[in-house]
Amino acid sequence: MAYLVEINSLSASYGDNTVLEDINFKIYDHDFIGVIGPNGGGKTTLLKVILGLVKPVKGKIIFNRKLLIGNNTGYLPQIATGDLNYPVTVSDVVLSGLMIGKGVVSRVSSQDKERVVEVIEELGLTSMRRSSLSELSGGQLQRVFLGRAIIGNPKLLLLDEPGNFVDTNFEKDFYDKLRELNSRMAILMVSHDIGTISSHVKSFACVNRYLHYHPSSEISNEQLLAYGCPIQLITHGDVPHTVLKHHD
Amino acid sequence: MEGSIFQYSFVIKGLLGAVFASITAGLAGTYIVSKRMVFLSGGITHASFGGIGIGYFAGFNPLIGAAVFAILSAIGIEYLSVRQKIREDSAIGILWALGMAVGIIFIYLTPGYTPNLISYLFGSILTVTNADITALGVLSVVLILYFVIFYRSILYISFDETFARTYSSYVDIFKYITTSLIALTIVLNIRMAGIVLVISLLTIPPNIAMLFTRVYSTIVIGSIIAGFIGTVTGYVIAYFAGIPVGATVIFSLGTIWIIAKLVNQLCKTKPDSGDHDVKSKYL
Numbered sequence: 036m037a038y039l040v041e042i043n044s045l046s047a048s049y050g051d052n053t054v055l056e057d058i059n060f061k062i063y064d065h066d067f068i069g070v071i072g073p074n075g076g077g078k079t080t081l082l083k084v085i086l087g088l089v090k091p092v093k094g095k096i097i098f099n100r101k102l103l104i105g106n107n108t109g110y111l112p113q114i115a116t117g118d119l120n121y122p123v124t125v126s127d128v129v130l131s132g133l134m135i136g137k138g139v140v141s142r143v144s145s146q147d148k149e150r151v152v153e154v155i156e157e158l159g160l161t162s163m164r165r166s167s168l169s170e171l172s173g174g175q176l177q178r179v180f181l182g183r184a185i186i187g188n189p190k191l192l193l194l195d196e197p198g199n200f201v202d203t204n205f206e207k208d209f210y211d212k213l214r215e216l217n218s219r220m221a222i223l224m225v226s227h228d229i230g231t232i233s234s235h236v237k238s239f240a241c242v243n244r245y246l247h248y249h250p251s252s253e254i255s256n257e258q259l260l261a262y263g264c265p266i267q268l269i270t271h272g273d274v275p276h277t278v279l280k281h282h283d
Numbered sequence: 284m285e286g287s288i289f290q291y292s293f294v295i296k297g298l299l300g301a302v303f304a305s306i307t308a309g310l311a312g313t314y315i316v317s318k319r320m321v322f323l324s325g326g327i328t329h330a331s332f333g334g335i336g337i338g339y340f341a342g343f344n345p346l347i348g349a350a351v352f353a354i355l356s357a358i359g360i361e362y363l364s365v366r367q368k369i370r371e372d373s374a375i376g377i378l379w380a381l382g383m384a385v386g387i388i389f390i391y392l393t394p395g396y397t398p399n400l401i402s403y404l405f406g407s408i409l410t411v412t413n414a415d416i417t418a419l420g421v422l423s424v425v426l427i428l429y430f431v432i433f434y435r436s437i438l439y440i441s442f443d444e445t446f447a448r449t450y451s452s453y454v455d456i457f458k459y460i461t462t463s464l465i466a467l468t469i470v471l472n473i474r475m476a477g478i479v480l481v482i483s484l485l486t487i488p489p490n491i492a493m494l495f496t497r498v499y500s501t502i503v504i505g506s507i508i509a510g511f512i513g514t515v516t517g518y519v520i521a522y523f524a525g526i527p528v529g530a531t532v533i534f535s536l537g538t539i540w541i542i543a544k545l546v547n548q549l550c551k552t553k554p555d556s557g558d559h560d561v562k563s564k565y566l
């Protein structure tokens with residue numbers, strides 16, 4: 036099967052602080068990978084390395100140019116990195132996802148505008164397309180930034196803690212949407228909320244300086260130990276049950 | 284009739300000055316207000332006084348000194364806060380006063396001639412030369428072309444720099460060019476508005492426009508119009524009352540802002556209260 040991205044013995048650091056070490060990892064077409072691990076374990080850095088925001092100190096990252104034309108990667112950042120009071124409209128923000136692969140002198144074609152209308156409608160934001168971001172709820176913001184990430188029809192979608200936008204009303208819709216998108220693109224999703232994501236992702240990557248890849252979507256004890264703290268598990272069944280760590 | 288010829292060119296000069304000041308301040312102002320760079324721009328403005336002092340002392344055009352100081356202090360603040368880990372507001376506070384101090388020292392060291400400090404601090408239309416107007420005119424054209432050609436790039440980089448870095452390797456170049464153009468806008472407007480007041484010339488018009496729209500390009504156009512009305516009104520008052528023009532322009536703009544705010548508040552209250560009633564029925 037053709038890979039989209041291949042990471043070879045890669046290390047990344049901030050100053051003297053090594054965050055990722057000897058990472059070997061491949062992302063294939065239609066993958067849906069949950070990236071889990073403790074805070075500060077390097078999950079976000081892994082995404083940033085793939086996006087080119089952090090330069091690796093060792094190793095390399097190879098993009099399959101046959102599939103990823105013009106580094107066609109969609110990105111939903113952890114928290115809205117932009118200023119929510121900035122005077123931009125929902126349409127403007129979604130449109131900015133089309134800047135990838137355009138020159139600095141970027142004209143907006145009528146095709147681009149149609150695509151913006153299409154994506155905004157797909158995400159149920161039509162009535163808000165002229166609103167500024169400060170007028171939106173958390174769930175609506177999440178959809179605006181998801182719109183920005185997918186408008187260019189990327190082959191790889193990188194999501195950093197999408198649950199952080201916190202809007203439980205839209206959570207189910209959001210994961211349904213991701214499942215649908217997964218038929219068109221590979222998804223790499225960072226999350227601490229392993230309980231929620233385990234029923235959506237196809238496989239797991241545990242990141243805590245090193246990366247361990249688990250092809251199935253079941254969570255093993257070994258994975259939980261990477262956290263080094265009590266983990267709560269909620270599973271589906273006739274009676275929902277919660278498993279807590281043993282008492283000492 | 285020498286008086287009438289003088290009067291005529293004075294009016295034309297004033298009008299051209301008002302047009303160019305509104306255009307440059309509207310474009311640069313919308314950027315700094317949106318990006319929350321007002322305090323930074325205030326620092327750059329005051330630091331540039333150092334260049335004015337050195338210009339007088341060394342005998343070259345003080346505004347060239349001011350431009351050099353403005354651009355260097357903009358880069359200096361960035362350097363101190365990012366590379367030397369000094370908090371940005373502290374870096375601004377340091378360079379703000381340091382520039383003023385250097386300016387005062389060199390002006391007092393200049394033998395024989397002490398320039399009219401008041402005109403640099405508070406602005407004066409009488410000291411505005413044809414060369415100043417021409418420079419502002421050229422800057423207006425440059426700024427218009429820059430913002431029209433690169434509108435989307437500038438907007439998206441200033442809205443979300445991190446995301447912009449995922450697709451563009453020109454983010455830093457754009458930031459440096461835009462900051463330099465803002466520094467030039469400030470310096471060229473100093474002659475008219477004065478060092479102490481020029482920051483309001485950039486800040487008030489976009490804030491007036493933002494009361495009515497949240498669309499960036501509309502804010503720019505609104506700021507230019509508001510800036511022009513305020514500037515011309517300020518000129519007229521300054522001319523008849525013999526007050527420094529910077530003060531009257533800023534006073535006019537401030538008054539327009541207060542009126543606009545009141546109008547905006549009145550317009551908002553009516554539909555808003557209706558909305559609350561509807562909501563409360565369902566909650």
